[in-house]
Amino acid sequence: MSNVLIIAEAFKGQVRRASLHALGAGQQLAKRTGGALHVVLLGKGIGEAGKSLSTFGATVHVADAEALAAPLAEAHAPVVVELARAIGATWLGAAATAYGKDLTPRAAALLDAAMATEVIAFTGEGAAVLFRRPMWAGNVLADVELTTAVKAFTIRPTEFAAAAAGAAGEVKAAAVNVPTLKSRYVSFTEVKSERPELTEARVVVAGGRGTKGDFKPLEALADALSGAMGASRAAVDAGWAPNDWQVGQTGKVVAPDLYVAAGISGAIQHVAGMKGSKVIVAINKDPEAPIFQIADYGLVGDLFKILPELVAKVKANH
Ligand SMILES: Cc1cc2nc3c(=O)[nH]c(=O)nc-3n(C[C@H](O)[C@H](O)[C@H](O)COP(=O)(O)OP(=O)(O)OC[C@H]3O[C@@H](n4cnc5c(N)ncnc54)[C@H](O)[C@@H]3O)c2cc1C
Structure with missing residues (x-):
């Protein structure tokens, strides 16, 4: 099995737009690798957001628990890792947002997965899919091969179209086992603006x-x-x-x-x-x-x- 698992992100009960682009990348990757597409959403009170992800041809896993209320990578990573193992995911990706950049490498380390960041395209087919990413301020494009069994990546949301509607996907509850944490979430200070993000x-x-x-x-x-x-x-x-x-x-x-x-x-x-x-x-x-x-x-x-x-x-x- 070479399944694809995309980590989505919810903010104030709604799926972030960047996650739809990550899911779009997941659809492309699943096509290239022949694997099934899965998406996981973690947080608290995210049931409706989870359901909104069910129209993209992916199996949706919702990890809804008090222990996941704060976007702490230390708490979220073990849940992602347990799920990735359970569904046989060999490709693990997220949007390169602050959350994705924090969580994905931690999950990758726990899975002994090599990782490519800020990916802008995929090339190749099957297990030989390569990750295209910019280097030196975009002056050079590298096609990166990851040789580990599980491969992790973050994508630039601006480089992938948002997910296209697909078959209705099943929505499942994911197992939530969070160990004792060494970090504590203190607060979130939002920059308030009338203008769009x-x-x-x-x-x-x-x-x-x-x-x-x-x-x-x-x-x-x-x-x-x-x-x-x-x-x-x-x-x-x-x-x-x-x-x-x-x-x-x-x-x-x-x-x-x-x-x-x-x-x-x-x-x-x-x-x-x-x-x-x-x-x-x-x-x-x-x-x-x-x-x-x-x-x-x-x-x-x-x-x-x-x-x-x-x-x-x-x-x-x-
Ligand atoms: C490692 C590294 C990372 C960096 N990361 C970033 C980054 O993320 N983002 C970034 O922006 N830069 C970054 N920089 C800095 C970058 O190299 C430039 O120094 C910076 O972008 C220049 O900003 P600027 O165009 O505003 O200023 P300047 O280069 O000084 O340009 C000002 C321009 O304004 C024009 N101008 C002046 N007056 C007027 C006027 N009245 N009307 C119309 N035009 C006028 C001038 O003709 C000139 O072209 C980075 C540099 C390094 C080394």
């Missing part, structure tokens, strides 16, 4: 050093387009934008329908986080700025002049 937004308006710290014209555009805000590392390091706005190699990877980069030069480390965007609009006063090489639309000029004009046009057409 950066990695899930349809539109992202990002600013860099060229804003000179004034993000107001960018925020006006983001709000006119119901988008999220992003920033280059230079803007974050200068203290002009919060950390969780950073896009790039050491920030978030986004692939919205529309990405507006204003006053951003287009360094490879920034581009690594947004080049998958469907339409890229660059606003920069330097016509030689590298961002124009990847932009679909380039506006050469002062962002403080261009952005208010854009906002007025967007509002006039809404």
Whole structure:
């Protein structure tokens, strides 16, 4: 058996969008390996979320228990491992979210599984499936072979389509055996924003050093387009934008329908986080700025002049 087990993630009782992309990757992998697709959801009070996963042709395992209420990898990993063994999973994957990046390596270690992270595609068939992943800020793509019996991976949600509807899958309760923990969950501090979550937004308006710290014209555009805000590392390091706005190699990877980069030069480390965007609009006063090489639309000029004009046009057409 070479079954595929995808770890899904629930937040406030709902399956996260990133998990649907992980499940989409799972569907692709199951096709390539000929294995059956399984998905596990862990938490407390997640019955409805579990049921919502039953339309993708996968067997759904719901581990619903008080001991799993907090997203602690130390508590969740043994449950995933027990299930992986019980169903004969040889492929174990999750989305590369904070939860997936924390939990998957821990489960992989317990299963003696080698692991590939931030996978963007699969190649090959059967047991010889390889994991394609970017290296050096996306300048090199490596096809990685994992030679262990069980193979673990995280996927970039922006690189895989969300799961397609499939046959109705059975929903089962998973065994929950959590050992005494050495860590304790203290609290979760949520950054509250009226705007959509950066990695899930349809539109992202990002600013860099060229804003000179004034993000107001960018925020006006983001709000006119119901988008999220992003920033280059230079803007974050200068203290002009919060950390969780950073896009790039050491920030978030986004692939919205529309990405507006204003006053951003287009360094490879920034581009690594947004080049998958469907339409890229660059606003920069330097016509030689590298961002124009990847932009679909380039506006050469002062962002403080261009952005208010854009906002007025967007509002006039809404
Ligand atoms: C290991 C490592 C990891 C990194 N990770 C990241 C990362 O995750 N994300 C990231 O963004 N960077 C990252 N960086 C930093 C990256 O190399 C760049 O330094 C950074 O992206 C530059 O930010 P910027 O484009 O805002 O600034 P700059 O490169 O200084 O560009 C500013 C641009 O604004 C334009 N401009 C100025 N005034 C105006 C105006 N009025 N109107 C229009 N345009 C104007 C200029 O022409 C210029 O092109 C990383 C670097 C390293 C070494």
